Amino acid sequence: MTLAVSFPKSGQLLAQLHVVSCPRLATRCISTTRVCEKNLRAGQHKITNNRSKPLTYEQAQPPYKIGVTKSWNSWNTSSLYEEKERTSETTVEDVFIRKFMLGTFHNLMLSEVIIKRRQNLIVICGLMYRGIAPRKMYFLQGYTEELLSCLLKRPVRVELQTVESRKDMIFKWI
Template sequence: MLRVANSIIQNAIRNPIQCERGLQTTAVNLKVQSGRYKVTQKRDFPLTYEMANPPHYIAHRKSWNSWNTSNLADGLRSAETTIEDIFIRRFMTGTWHSLVCSEVIIKRQHNHIRVAAIIRQGVPARKMYFLIGYCEELLSSWLQCPVTLELQTVADKKDVIFKYI
């Protein structure tokens, strides 16, 4: 053992460039950064209430974006439920193009799916009613269960801004 250590030291003395190895240590970083938004220089980045609260306030100040029981222990269809939720969110933001002002909340109760969102009043009422029926019918046929949209409307997208950072 001592011979090995001596040979390593002698090699380091002869060729210091080849034997440059070191141990780097840093302080423990206990800050949690995911799900937080950085403050901009001009403080002009708008945040909704859902976005303004950091992730550790889920269940205290804010709620979950998906309400289901498939993630419990021995829950059935957890992967399928997650994929369906992603599909529903993308379908809603694509159908209501540039009209969705908030997060799309999905609530599952037994065999019934309720989708809630805040929509900007950017289209006439007749077209809005058509889009509601269109979304409910297509989602019901694709997901093989009744789907209900619970939409609230606001006059302008600035009405849902909670604060600027």
């Protein structure tokens, strides 16, 4: 049995009293917040008045679909149960790789940098704007692979896809 009391002056305040068969629990079952109403706006972008903020496909997805239509930005197994040896090192390496990629391909990366770890191999993926000559892009890709392989002491492969214009990445405006 639930008894709901609302106060007319402040429409947001709602007190609920749950009658429980156990008398000891009946004293603790007063709720002043509405548990049923979940905050569905957490982790989502705020809508602007004139819809001038562009969103990519990944940004437009709600956070509860991260395992369904959206993917994780780092794929590693070092944070699993009883894997305590390289957890912090992997996190620091991921941050370093992201900053290195954004610095090397300055103002050219259009998506998040995806880092996949497959055994000893690190695969770095991303979408890039086709704003420089192909020869320069291939040089930067080889430079990134060689330098990160030497610094991280494991093979690194960079897989980049190019996009004709920046407007091709816009999924919707909010």
